[in-house]
Amino acid sequence: MKNILVFPCGSEIALEIYRSLKYSIHFHLLGASSVSDHGRFVYEDYLDGFPYITDPSFLQYMKEIVVKYQIDAIYPAMDSVIAILKNNEQYLNCKVIGSEKATVNICLSKSKTYDKLDGIVNVPRLYELLKVESFPVFCKPDIGYGSRGAKKIESLEALNEYALSNSDFIICQYLPGEEYTVDCFTDRHGRLLLSAPRVRKRVMNGISVDTYPYFDKCHEFEPLIQKINSLLKFRGAWFAQFKRNESGELFLLEVAARFAGSSSLFRACGVNFALLTLFDAFDVDVSIVKNDYEIEMDRALDNVFKISFDYDEIYVDYDDCLVMSDSKVNPLLIALIFQCRNDGKQVVLLTKHQGELKKELSALRLDSLFDKIIHISISEKKSNYISTKKAIFIDDSFAERKDVAENCHIPVFGLDMIDSLLKK
Numbered sequence: 001m002k003n004i005l006v007f008p009c010g011s012e013i014a015l016e017i018y019r020s021l022k023y024s025i026h027f028h029l030l031g032a033s034s035v036s037d038h039g040r041f042v043y044e045d046y047l048d049g050f051p052y053i054t055d056p057s058f059l060q061y062m063k064e065i066v067v068k069y070q071i072d073a074i075y076p077a078m079d080s081v082i083a084i085l086k087n088n089e090q091y092l093n094c095k096v097i098g099s100e101k102a103t104v105n106i107c108l109s110k111s112k113t114y115d116k117l118d119g120i121v122n123v124p125r126l127y128e129l130l131k132v133e134s135f136p137v138f139c140k141p142d143i144g145y146g147s148r149g150a151k152k153i154e155s156l157e158a159l160n161e162y163a164l165s166n167s168d169f170i171i172c173q174y175l176p177g178e179e180y181t182v183d184c185f186t187d188r189h190g191r192l193l194l195s196a197p198r199v200r201k202r203v204m205n206g207i208s209v210d211t212y213p214y215f216d217k218c219h220e221f222e223p224l225i226q227k228i229n230s231l232l233k234f235r236g237a238w239f240a241q242f243k244r245n246e247s248g249e250l251f252l253l254e255v256a257a258r259f260a261g262s263s264s265l266f267r268a269c270g271v272n273f274a275l276l277t278l279f280d281a282f283d284v285d286v287s288i289v290k291n292d293y294e295i296e297m298d299r300a301l302d303n304v305f306k307i308s309f310d311y312d313e314i315y316v317d318y319d320d321c322l323v324m325s326d327s328k329v330n331p332l333l334i335a336l337i338f339q340c341r342n343d344g345k346q347v348v349l350l351t352k353h354q355g356e357l358k359k360e361l362s363a364l365r366l367d368s369l370f371d372k373i374i375h376i377s378i379s380e381k382k383s384n385y386i387s388t389k390k391a392i393f394i395d396d397s398f399a400e401r402k403d404v405a406e407n408c409h410i411p412v413f414g415l416d417m418i419d420s421l422l423k424k
Contacts, residue, residue, distance in 0.1 A: 002072040002282065004097075005030045005065065007081060009046070010037025012207060012261035014077035018042050018424075020267060020274035027278055030069060041304040042424050053084050059091060066094045073097055073281060075274075080143070082258060083108045097281050099234045099257040106232060107257040111142050111170055114252075120231060121224045122251040125173040129163060132156070136174045143168065150206075175251050177244025179203070180214060182221050183263040185273060185288065186234040187280050194288050195225040196266050200241075202298075208262040212296040213269075220250060228255060236277035239263065265297040266290070305420040309411060313388055314340050315404075317395040318351035321415065322366070329364055332418050333394065337369060339423060349373045350382050350393075383407035394418065 004021070006014045009031025015038065021027050031043030034050040047065065051058040062085075065071065073095040076082040085092065086101045098104060106112045114123040127137060139162050140150035149166060152174060153159045159171070179200045185193045197218060202210035221242070228240060237259035242250045259273040267273070269291045279286050314337070316322055322333055337347050349370045351357065357375055361367040374385050382400055386393065386408045393404045393412045401412035413421065 001026060001028050002278075003028050003030060003070055004073050004075050004278065005032055005047075005069070005071045006039075006043070006075045006077055007031075007050070007062075007085075008033040008035075008037065008077055009039030009043050010035075011077045013258060014039060014075075015042060016259070016261050016264050017075055017077060017274045019264065020272050021278070024275060027275075030071070032065070038304070041306060053081055058084075059088050063092050063094075066092060073278070075278070076258075079108055079256065079258065095281060097277060098236065099232075099238065103232045103234060104257045107238075107255050109142050110140070110254055113255050116231065117228060117252060117255075120227050122249060124175065124251055124253070127171040127173075129159070129171065132159060132171060135159075138172045138174045139166070139169050140172065141166070141168060142170050173245075173251075175243040175245050175253075177246070177248065179241065179243045179253070180221070180250075181208060181211070181260055181262070182225055182240045182242065183260060183266055183271075183273065184225060184229070184234070184238050184240065185236065185271075185276055186229055186238065187286060188235055188283065190229075190233065192226060192229045193286070194271060194290070195222060196271070196290075197221045198262075198265055200262075201296075207299070208260070209299040210296070211262050211265050212294075213265070215292075224250065224252070228252075232257075236280055237263070237273035262297065262299065265295065268295060268297065269293070303419065304424050307420060309392075311345065311390050311392050311411075313346045313348060313391040315348045315350045315382075315386055315391060315393045317397070317400065318349060318353045318357070319396075321394065321396045322349070323360075323364065329366065330415070332422070333415075334369075336394075336418055336421055339421075346371045350376070350385055352376055352378050352380070352382075354378065381407070386410065392421075 004027050006017050006029055010033050021029055030045040031039040032047040032050055033039050034052045036048055040046045051061050071094055074085055075097045076085045082098050083104050085096045086098055086104045089096045106116050117123055135154050137153050139153050151162060153162060180197050181200055182195050182197045184195045187193055197214040198211045199214050200208040200211055238257050239260045240255045241253040243253050245251055263273050271288055271290050276286050322330055324330055340347050347370050381403055383404045389410060391410050393410060395401050396415055405412045
């Protein structure tokens with residue numbers, strides 16, 4: 001098993017790396033960050049306190065971490081970090097996942113990307129600050145990702161205001177049409193194994209939060225992607241973004257030498273970009289099998305919880321809790337039960353169910369799920385059957401939870417709280 005250090009581990013890219021690799025038996029992930037971020041809630045092996053990448057001590061610190069934790073490869077999860085680590089790969093004496101440094105350095109800068117690909121594919125026209133004669137135009141940082149710092153400019157006054165508050169930016173031709181991302185994979189032999197276009201239907205903070213495949217127009221993108229792939233030496237996952245002009249022609253917005261966070265759309269179709277990239281980085285030949293079906297992905301903020309309470313036993317209710325009113329099993333509670341079993345915690349069914357409990361459990365294939373089943377009468381208190389203080393109690397009934405909380409002094413949970421107990 002290879003040790004892979006993901007840095008910074010709280011970025012959207014890093015979180016997709018985790019989701020892509022958490023079940024792999026070939027790679028063990030360690031997350032690291034310079035600031036305390038979401039990664040500490042997700043990565044089981046989490047390292048914080050890293051210097052910022054602009055700190056002179058950063059590379060030496062990273063080199064020491066590589067040795068201390070026997071890191072086989074660093075998986076950078078932010079564009080600027082990719083460039084710094086790739087440019088210092090030899091010094092670090094550790095594999096840095098990504099394309100060669102010349103490609104990384106070109107992709108880091110939009111102006112360098114446009115210069116490289118001008119005449120090969122359509123690129124936006126660039127303007128000098130004092131020579132903009134018509135509006136609107138589009139301003140964005142030369143080095144950056146997504147649409148952070150990008151703005152449609154409608155007037156000379158707005159342009160001057162943007163220039164005062166931003167540096168190192170480019171002024172581009174405004175493209176009003178639909179926007180697309182093409183998620184790509186190139187193996188170590190330079191073969192483009194996949195180019196999969198998708199529509200960026202809704203974008204928030206530079207991230208495509210609603211996206212779906214655009215396979216009907218693959219023929220439009222394929223020759224453009226082939227040209228880009230032939231000029232820039234990619235290795236592993238990468239992507240290109242395009243937008244249409246007023247006439248419907250495709251123009252290149254940017255190329256990135258990494259996978260896009262929303263490429264998880266295609267992971268749901270069988271294309272795991274992070275896993276493919278790692279196998280390829282360790283010189284393993286890969287192939288791609290993609291499921292073809294209609295799919296759309298919408299992203300929103302997710303919650304992860306860390307509760308500072310240790311427990312050895314879990315008591316769960318049956319009616320309207322484990323088994324819902326429609327006689328269907330609660331899948332979230334089942335997930336928690338198996339998590340507890342994996343962690344060696346005792347699982348107890350504590351119920352006042354009025355019916356043939358054993359027969360119903362058997363019919364639902366739940367009869368071997370519990371370490372103990374306590375079946376009591378309607379008039380009895382559940383709190384009388386909980387003796388340990390290192391337990392939790394789950395029940396849909398507030399009255400039952402109140403009884404247990406007051407008499408057993410243990411944490412009690414309603415169905416809406418189960419997700420706070422689940423590990424990511």
